[in-house]
Amino acid sequence: MKNSQENPAFDGVNENSKNHQLESFREEPQDQYMTTDQGVRVNHTDDSLKAGSRGPTIMEDFHFRERMTHLDHESIPERVVHARGSGAHGYFQPYESFAKYTKAKFLSNPAVKTPVFVRFSTVVGSRGSADTVRDVRGFATKFYTEDGNYDLVGNNIPVFFIQDSIKFPDLVHAIKPQPDNEMPQASAAHDTFWDFASLMPETMHMLLWVLSDRALPRSFRMMEGFGVHTFRFINEEGKAHFVKFHWRPTLGAHSLVFDEAQKLAGKDPDYLRRDLYEAIDMGDYPEFELCVQLVPEEDEFKFDFDLLDATKLIPEELVPLKPIGKMVLNRNPDNFFAETEQVAFHPGNVVPGIDVTNDPLLQGRLFSYVDTQLNRFNSSNFTELPINRPVAPVHNHNGAGFMRQTINKGKVNYFPNSLGNGYPKMAPEKEGGYVHYAEKVEGHKIRARSESFKDHYTQATLFWNSLTEVEKKHIVQAAHFELGKVETKAIRERMLGHFNIISPELAQRVAEGIGVDVPKHVEQESTGNFVADEAAKKIKSGKSVHTAASVSMEKNKKDAVKTRKVAILLEDGFNYQEVMHVKKALKEAGAQSKIVSKLLGKRKAATGEEIETDKSHITTGSIMFDALYIPGGAQSIAALQKEGDALHFVLEAFKHCKPIGATSEGITFLKATSIPDLNLASETSEKIVSAKGIVTASPLAGLEEFMQEFLTAIGKHRHWDREEKVMIPA
Template identity: 60%
Template sequence: MDQEQTQTNTPNLESVKDQQLEEFRVDHKGTKLTTNQGVRVTNTDDSLKAGERGPTLMEDFHFREKMTHFDHERIPERVVHARGFGAHGYFQVYEPMTEYTKAKFLQDPSVKTPVFVRFSTVVGSRGSADTVRDVRGFATKFYTEDGNYDLVANNIPIFFIQDAIKFPDVVHALKPEPHNEIPQASAAHDTFWDFVVSNTETAHMVMWLLSDRAIPRSFRMMEGFGVNTFRFVNEQGKARFVKFHWKPLLGVHSLTWDEAQKLAGKDPDFHRRDLWEAINKGEYPQFELGVQLLEEEEEFNFDFDILDPTKFWPEEVVPVKKIGKMTLNRNQDNFFAETEQAAFHPGHVVPGIDFSNDPLLQGRLFSYTDTQLLRLGGPNFHEIPINRPIAPVHNNQRDGFHRMTIDRGAVSYSPNSLRNNAPEPATDQEHGYTHYAEKVEGQKIRKRSESFHDHYSQATLFWNSLSSAEKQHIIKAFHFEVGSVKDKQIKQRVVEMFNNVDGELAVQIAQGVGVNPPKNPGGTGNTQVSPAVSQENTIRSARTRKVAILVANGFHFNDATQVMTALAGQGVHTDIISMNLGMITSAEGEQLEATKSYATSGAIMYDALYIPGGKSCVEKLMRHKEAKDFVSEAFIHAKAIGATNEAVDLLLSPDIQGISTAGTDSQGQVTSDLGIVTIRNTTDLKAFSQEFIQAIAQHRHWLRQNQDGKMSG
């Protein structure tokens, strides 16, 4: 394809992928039922029998086909990342990246490169909950004109181990214990922590795993990291080391641990539902693609090894250059056909992207293909529609399970003369893939570089970089996870191991899990910080947030509708919640519909809470234990709470946990105290609404943790 054709055709890549998938989409409405061979079926309710009460006959081909297909409808679930959810979208680069890479999809800002993204948890089975404490997968398939490129990322920038040969070990340790298949989707058990204390390279990753990063508020509000070190290679053959980042435009935000546990029971599909609904509403999640770039001669300029996958490159040391944006604008049509059958592989690269000697990456290049061969039934998984590239495929590979291509001709080898050596290899000038010519020499040896031996300095750096609230959440996570371990010796070893990270951290872990504190408080002495790792320094926006509005008959209609209008104007969603579903009548006789009840909702499902005034309404709410519990839970989880006019009295009720200390006696003036926003004796709620929206945008008001001994972590 020449340059002129490329400029004309490439902006349509997204529609090309849509058309390709469209060929496989079928809506069976108004059609006649057939077998898979196209034979029309007259009866699908009764099997063919020898008499009305006789045995079923094996010659009933419709019965056999229907049952056989059903028996085989479940493919082996992924060993890791089994529970996932996907969405379609597109990516656009901001400016040509010609200086750094020859990858075509990173050159033309007018080109929309289609993508499919699969978010996932790691440890749990397909039936586990979305909100468990776990690493999240963030895999993106770019359908480029040069072939498919898979950016296989996680929401944490590092990994547990340094060498892929230990990957089966860490997964076996994380998974439910084999003798009783307990616990599901949790690291709170002996085998995992035995692995941790026996492999101190895990220290840094464990700190991230026990932080708020492991319980994200939404797939839309979490970062993605390529974890491994790759290379960019430009047309001149110059290479640079690169790490990939996805930065969400909504910022990076998390649940509290209490919320995560309760949501796992009340709405185990919380994250997938959130993504599905956002896209259906047209609130398309967006992520900027960023890269950290290092010249090859800078490889040894740092106090860590840039190829060590248990280390990240601090953004303050190696800045992230934002090079493009991804928009997810379409939900999947069929979960199994798309999300479940999607096959990602870090070895699926295009010209301009190459590998480094990262020992974890090198092992992944083998493992992913091997896994897909088993899971998707053979070597032709690339022909499944969701995996099929938009670039034409020409090679001499034939046959195998589930082959979809019908190859013509007698020649299936190379070189050949019968077809003039077709298909023939491309040259570098024709954008054929050429591996970067790195000089490699050395003795065959099973040994790790000494530059990988520091297991604690960056764990300390991470700890130093967190806010006091984030540190408290990690300590509470240690108390739960390690507190669930039965072997006291392992608990003690955890304390001794993390004493190498920070002495005070180790002391507080020991206090919560019932073992001795370290005799000599330790630490690495590292005083560096990286503000970029703290979620306190993220983007803050009220847009797409969800607010619960608590009402009963007799509420002030003006209060409710004024605030709802203001919230909607800032892209904030509201649900009317009451004792029962149905129409709720205001003091003025106007009605609003309660679409949620206490039974079908909870404060854990919302980002904030608002209560409109109305004397009769407030009196009723004060008699509802569920209403007071709703308010208390929103307070304990450090969320924004707004109340107007008589509703302020509800916040001051002695039954509402913790709020009695807030300054809520405002008279015609807005009062805002640690996310509690109130106003009395007014019908003009414009100023109140503005202040409440600002409080929602803060996500949490962690200073409440120090009030009345109540802890929100």
């Protein structure tokens, strides 16, 4: 080995010399032109190269491909985005034949159950981040159809941040942890994300959804899914309809509150993953109804927004949902890595009867998903992994490469051929051969965005105006947190300018919590093509709506008790009859109950019977339950009153607006919490009192009647009229 004397370039390994060696590789931000990796100066980086402003992305766009390839290969081995996921097997079954609209066979025979694998995920965080962070959730479904695999790759929010996929690297870089310190993890609450968002007005609609309770799902089982993009259905006659896909959970859509979500990240970072696994394990199979919105091809331009714009939705008030089938998830994976981690989705995996459109965000994903899978698996043979293999037979001339599992026999690996009698041959359309929809495409090669994409505020205003006051309040609180973490005042001011265009009310309420004033005059910083257009705010008669109740979770809430988790708080000396009656009634209603005490082990009732503790205070908390019940028993209540954890359990459940039930001496414990203005049953009255989700009954009242009221309260999920009790110490 040469020493430093023999090699003048080497001057010893120490901190100073190491820094000196690295210095030539450092690059400080300065006044520079953007270039490609080949040093070619970039003239425009906000739009991919298209055939006409509404045409498809052209693959000769070397700048777009370079940017996407870099992003797709930046993370090894986990996914760049959607790294943390949970999966489940199941089946999909149509309600009736949908052959009138599509020749997709799995949608045409109600007797056929198509196998599926679904992966739910967070987007921003790494594999080790928490489940309950404020984030978009992925909702990707692989249908193993007789015509090959079909992937419906969507999210739990119907719109997206950007319109053109060439901006995806910028979005991901901005929202990921900052590059200088790798913080914060799994959070958008930092300067770089909001700097980007404040300079990109097209993000405004999506931002309100992310600030809403939609970004804090109570469970994957209680979360809607959306295909986001506009696709095409094509029937046997060649007639096309534009289609938007929706997944609707049969349990309804429900959320956590932000305080709960933050605490769960520490108490149980696997909360949503565990909930899904345990529900399937117990036979409470998650069910989702697949619905579609159909727009005839001739009506493509009937709306005041562009169907190809992924930052827009079609209000259900204009195009109602049509239910077409149900998906049931009934089996957990046997091996997380082999199935959930190795499953590979691609929005371009379509079957005859379904095709893509010229949505510029979708067009880029058609390239990116395959490219990123090549990086993750280091092979093009990832489709041969068991979780990715289609049930339909596979015959082609793809061969060799890492992980090749198929053993192809014979001399022929090309087409056309005569030595193999021409096999595998081409399939005619009538035999299921895939034929792309014959859409006429023409236009100049140009980096531009269609004029029909330039309204960035109308649907954001629509969303805000459609929410209940509780939902608006939660958006404002989320903005206070997110923008309150932004250190650069100019960024907070820019965001208020956008909020002011969306709604002056929204801007004023957000301004009160982030230390800046609403600007009197909004100054828009151009990002190449987009400037605020006040005229775009005007709703065109017959083409749009002022409000859309369909976007509000609260206005569409389903009252349901099934699969809800109820904590029963007790210690030795509890009332055995009350506990067993409540547990039986909850089970019959489809809910789950868990005994929570100070310590694990057996608890003895006042009458001598014993019951096993399911959870101790140190291993659980009210945040892991949907409701709380406190049974009677003088000795049990006396012990609970001396436990700070038990007191905190009740106060926290109250603060989070959860149903609380108490019987006999359990009412005494509620009184001891010092929660103001409680309306409780009298210990000498036969009357059951139910007020703001607090249900109480004295020993003289009937347990049957108590349970009817308590189940009604549980079914409502949250009792938001308690939120104003701000003095609760929890």
